Amino acid sequence: MTPPVFEPGQTVVRREIMRGEPWIAIPQVCVQDDGDLLVTYTPGGTPMVYPGSGVFPVGEHPWKAAGSRRWRGHGRLELHWAGVEHSLFLFWDGPQRTFQGWYFNLEDAPRRTPMGFDTLDHELDVWWAADAETYEFKDVVEFEETGPDRYPGRMEQIRAEGARIARLLDAGELWWDKAWADWTPDTSWEPRDVPAGWESVAFETR
Template structure:
């Protein structure tokens, strides 16, 4: 798929499980679709699909959930991370609360949106650009358990280190003024495209290396 989306288009962002099925999935509005950036927006209140907790007797199942923040998701073709901006909206208005760096599979375009999957490690960044790792202990534990090979975890950490260098140097996108971005007021809350669970998943080409069969817990 190489077609571009237009601002305002509704797309499905799907996390693909280790057995190559659509997992957690969210509706987003397209903000910008360029060679070097795909920017997507999900508003507070959007309905998405999340794993039910705890899993029932039949195993894990996806159920409806409500998204709790306004989030702009900046995605970079071929890269192992996306950068999110969070806003809170309440009686006091709308305010930018944090950046979040999400390590993840390089995204693939589908007929209805994009496919990716989470790499566990994250970085939380305050509006004044103080940062901290999140779930680096969980990543290390997954390596010990054999869920992730050590060299894959090293690639994920190295990706995070590159973003940290950008944060500390106040480079793009942390200097781009995205914090002042606001959604088109004409946009309604997006709903997941109907085909989100029927359209076959795309599998990341690195999946066999990163997620060895022995660790396929999905």
């Protein structure tokens, strides 16, 4: 089946699959999609939905444990490339909606579904603040502690992706358009709902 290409304004459900189980679903808005680069936006107030049941061999999603039920703030923009094991998040803050920086979120390359795409956050991240001269790695300790259970057999692969991102940044190579920092959402875009039955939509397990 040909993977779906989404239209601007269409709801796109970002779903994380952990060890063969749906872990979380976040309904986003399609900004643009050409089949290779999928750009999505999570408006402030967007619900974060968790499965009602499961085995959860590594525990329920940490955001659920923390009581997080809705996205806060100005929203989050995400750039996803086909076959690439990270996405790029953009954040804004304050009354002037000031750009905060580039967040390279290591995660499974997007696997498209009829309602959106599946992925899995790898916890290890690279953050380059807008006012900083260079980047920094984040959540390194947490990744090393939880990774063997969450991503068995994949730790070295994930570390290698983080190192690849660092090499590209050190070389001054940009694989995204920095103009996204000035992007603003359509004022009509309100938080979306996750469709009923989201847990039962077929998925691939890594």
